[in-house]
Amino acid sequence: MIITSDNMSAKEIVNDLKENYAKVRKLIDEDSKNDPENEPYVSKYKAKDILNNMRDVLGNIAESESGLTRVQIDALKGAVMLSIGSVDMETEDFTGCEKALKEAEDILLPSALEPEVIILLVNVQNNLGLLWSFRDEAERAKTYLLSSKKNCEDFKATMRMPVPIETILGIATPADDTIITDFMCLEKAHTLTLYYLAQVYGTLKESLKSAIYCHVTLRRQLMYKDYEPIEWSLNCATLSQFFVEQNGFYQSRYHLAAASTILDRYEAELLAVDVNDDAHLAKKETLKHRYADVARCWIKYCIMLMSASKERLMSDADTVTDATTDMSNLTFEDTENICEGDLKQLTFPDLDVSKYEQKIGDKYLLTYEDAREVFLCCQGWLDKAKDYYRADTLASDHIELVQDSSQAYAYLAFFEEDDERRAKMYKRRVDMLEDLLKEVNPTYYLMYCRQLWYELGEVYSEILNIKLDKLNKSKEKPTPHILKKINMLCEKSIENYDKFLDSVKDKNGVMPVKLESDVVRPAINAYAYIGRNSMKRIAVDKNAQLSHVKKSYECYQGVVDICKNDPEAANMMKEEYTLCQEMVNILPLKIKKLEKELVA
Incomplete structure (x- = not known):
């Protein structure tokens, strides 16, 4: 039955709304997690029925009879429509979702800077941005998200405190300091806006802007202590990969150091707890896993630094002197006031990351000694990653780590001027790749076997060229041993390239036409x-x-x-x-x- 305001006092109306809103939150936040598989949305549909009832009540309510102000009534209407839109989005009724959210936005926008409205409006526009992202309409999503960002910033400029819907309804909050709780409701919603903008700009191929929004999101999470350590570290390490691909080694190292620092903090917290139940052991195992993942990001950093340094030394001499590994000097048109146009601000002010920054440089490598330091650091991270990604349990990841190790030797060899020592480095690559191939079944790991055969063909060719250069420079007649060695290297290179090509051919041994x-x-x-x-x-x-x-x-x-x-x-x-x-x-x-x- 729809309850109207005709036969209810102001206090009864508010109590009824309060009671129904509490039921809605319980159905959505708690009961829905236990819904049966054959009816996955049963609790949310029940919540929607209650919300529709509340919408009808609020549609007939008047300020005088409810004891609520017009802004408070609009806020309640907006909260109900936001909840309906959220249920529709989760149940994949995107048409209904759009209708509900637009109605909520229309109700709330006229009072955008009112304390009772701002949290709701930011969440409504965030959800509209998310909805249009689902529909692959990134530009439209961006419009809503930028509006959400501006509304929040404009409200904060008024120096007033936001008022969440629970306060209007008189629902008690468990926090000791409700002012901080109310403030955090708005800040969390605003952080979500920035996170969604990072995703949207990524979709729009505006990579730098996306990366800056990612950083700002991470910084705000740290600032407000609103983060899960492992998830935060993984996101930070992932962001470092964008910077390293732009040769922004300074920024990449900084974010990797931050990721490792937060993981260290979390590990200390786990070790401080003297329990060994299943839940605690599971946390420790997850931490070990994610330590290995961040280690892999460090490995990529090391290999990319060696690779970029090699390319730089092989390029035109004029470009060598001007090359920089710091993106801070880039000109960035910050029309949205993300970082005040200054990329030097991409830091976490209260986080000391010097422990990890001191372990490895961020400048281009010039000598063998420079490269060796990075190589040894890389090997250390490889050992950490291999400790988790073992061949007998996680074969694909282990194969990739061995390939990374081989590449590290390849770049170190570039900086080595002594041919004999360079040949030994290549021989080390041969040993690790051939040992790996003995463990890998081509039936299940054909793609990896192809890569390994091809790489072995390359490595044997490199050793062959070193031996031939030495033979051509020598005035002495080649010994039978040297000639046999050269022929063996030729055969081994050809053998591995042949295996690669055979894997590409069809069952009849014929190369595809295309x-x-x-x-x-x-x-x-x-x-x-x-x-x-x-x-x-x-x-x-x-x-x-x-x-x-x-x-x-x-x-x-x-x-x-x-x-x-x-x-x-x-x-x-x-x-x-x-x-x-x-x-x-x-x-x-x-x-x-x-x-x-x-x-x-």
């Missing part, structure tokens, strides 16, 4: 490497020489076939395609010559 886009480049490179390395094999016997040249010709022809069948591949690999076309024209002459010599 390759998948992610396989085109490595397949063409593999063919080209085999073609070159086949010609590098040293053979006195004419039959062996002919076999090597024919193998080389087949591989160069393989590249030509791929590019003829796929114009996109030909365009992507122009240089390799041109070179292989030339070799396909030249090598038949050499093959004929060797065949004639054999006949003679």
Whole structure:
């Protein structure tokens, strides 16, 4: 039955609204968690029925008979429509959700700067932003979220305290200090606005603005002590990955250091509790897992710093002197007053992260000693990550960590000037990759096996080139041992590239007419490497020489076939395609010559 205000006193009206609102909150916040699987929304539908009743009551209520002001009545109407819209969103009735939220916004906007309204209005516009994000309408979502942000900031400029709906209804709050609680209701809603804006700007490909909003969200969570340590650390470490990809190593290191610092704090809290029940042990296991995840972000930081330093040293000398690893000097047009246009403000003022910042630098590497420090730091993080991601339990992650370790050796080798020591580093890569392949079943991990075969082909080629350079520089006649070593390196490189190419072919051993886009480049490179390395094999016997040249010709022809069948591949690999076309024209002459010599 719909209760009207005709036969009720002011006190009874408010008490009835209070009682029904409490029922709604219990149904949504508590009872809904225990709904049966076959009726997952039964509690929320019950709540919606009560909310509709409350809406009808509020539609007929007058200020004089309720003892409430017009603003308070509008706030209650807005709260009811916000709750209806939230239920509709959770039950995926997006049309009903939009209608309810727009009605709430229309009711609340005229009193936007009133203390009773501001918390509700911010939440309504946040939900409208979320709704349009679900509908892939990022620009429309942004409009609502920026309006929510402005309304909140305008209200705070009035220096008045917000009044939540519970206070209007006289619902007691468990907190000791209701003023702080009321203030935090608004601040939490505002933090959510900034978080949603970070997601929306990410969708709109405005990556820097998205990253800044992410940072501000994290900073506010720390400031108001409104965060879960592990989730906060993961989000902070994830944000560091954006900065490292922009060569903002200063910002990336800072956020990684912050993530590790918060995890350390949380670990200290867990250790201080002298219990060993299942819940506590589960927390410890989760912490170990997330420590490993943050370690992987540190690993990426180290590898990216070595990689960027290598690219910088190989680039034009003029760009080397101007290169910076700090994004603070970037010009940023801060029309929304996120960080006052100053990227130097992307810090957490009350968090000391020096313990981790001191462990590794953030500047480009110039010497082997510089690279070795980063390499050793990387190995330390790899050990931490491997301690959790073991081969027998989490194979995919373990494989990726071994690949990371191999890459770290590769970049360290770039900075090493001594050929013998460089070759030993490559040999270390060979050992770890081949040991890994012995443990990995291609049936279940074909993608990873492909990557490992290809990388081994590359590494053996690198060692081969070092040995050949040394042989060419030497004036002495090569020993049989050296010649055997060179041929072995050729064979090993070719063998691994062949395994990679065989994995791409169909069941009949035939290369597809058109390759998948992610396989085109490595397949063409593999063919080209085999073609070159086949010609590098040293053979006195004419039959062996002919076999090597024919193998080389087949591989160069393989590249030509791929590019003829796929114009996109030909365009992507122009240089390799041109070179292989030339070799396909030249090598038949050499093959004929060797065949004639054999006949003679």
